[in-house]
Amino acid sequence: MLSDIRGIKRLIEFAFPQWSKGQQDILLFDECFAAQEIAFMLGGEWDGCNGVILPKCDEVAVNTAANLMAAKWCYGGAAVTFLSRLPVSELLRRYAAKDRNFVNANLRCAMLSSCSLTEINLSWAKLNLANLIEANLSKADLTAADLSEADLSGAKLNQTSLVRTNLTKANLSQADLRDADLSKASLSGANLSAADLNGANLAFADLSGTDLSGANLKGAKLTNADLTRAITSEETIYN
Numbered sequence: 001m002l003s004d005i006r007g008i009k010r011l012i013e014f015a016f017p018q019w020s021k022g023q024q025d026i027l028l029f030d031e032c033f034a035a036q037e038i039a040f041m042l043g044g045e046w047d048g049c050n051g052v053i054l055p056k057c058d059e060v061a062v063n064t065a066a067n068l069m070a071a072k073w074c075y076g077g078a079a080v081t082f083l084s085r086l087p088v089s090e091l092l093r094r095y096a097a098k099d100r101n102f103v104n105a106n107l108r109c110a111m112l113s114s115c116s117l118t119e120i121n122l123s124w125a126k127l128n129l130a131n132l133i134e135a136n137l138s139k140a141d142l143t144a145a146d147l148s149e150a151d152l153s154g155a156k157l158n159q160t161s162l163v164r165t166n167l168t169k170a171n172l173s174q175a176d177l178r179d180a181d182l183s184k185a186s187l188s189g190a191n192l193s194a195a196d197l198n199g200a201n202l203a204f205a206d207l208s209g210t211d212l213s214g215a216n217l218k219g220a221k222l223t224n225a226d227l228t229r230a231i232t233s234e235e236t237i238y239n
Contacts, residue, residue, distance in 0.1 A: 201220075215232075
């Protein structure tokens with residue numbers, strides 16, 4: 001198998017000599033194994049999940065390698081991405097083995113209530129509709145993840161990166177968000193009642209229609225945050 005892949009690599013290098021060494025692209029494939037092998041074939045860097053960092057190249061070269069591996073691909077950050085669903089058991093097994101890199105993982109509807117996943121990297125992950133009740137995600141990286149309609153009630157998210165994260169209609173009631181970075185996050189229609197946002201960064205965040213009743217916003221940064229139709233109460237604490 002290895003010799004076959006090396007042969008394919010030499011074939012691609014011969015067929016596409018115009019490969020540029022300047023600008024880099026991040027590509028996402030539908031299987032982690034395919035990403036690893038294609039990274040080897042095309043001289044790219046595998047991210048340990050389903051992403052490959054490549055020099056700028058002709059898309060025909062990528063399609064050739066992807067077809068050989070029967071894989072689908074797209075650019076990182078595309079509106080539609082591909083990745084087989086990651087079983088919760090596999091996530092927990094890898095996490096217990098000290099693996100923290102789960103970039104772009106597909107965990108849609110995953111049952112992760114009360115799980116301890118501190119410092120995990122779930123940036124760009126699909127966690128919409130997931131059950132994360134009382135989960136410990138402190139110091140995690142959830143940058144640009146999709147957590148729309150997820151249940152994070154009582155979850156520990158202190159010092160967590162939630163930059164540009166989609167939390168639309170998510171349940172964050174009583175969540176610990178102290179010193180979390182929620183800049184540019186979408187929290188439209190989310191439930192943040194009684195959440196602790198002490199010192200959180202909410203700059204440019206969309207808080208339209210968000211329930212902030214009883215929330216602690218002491219020391220929170222709200223620069224250019226959209227608070228249109230946000231719900232507050234006498235118990236809501238501001239600076």
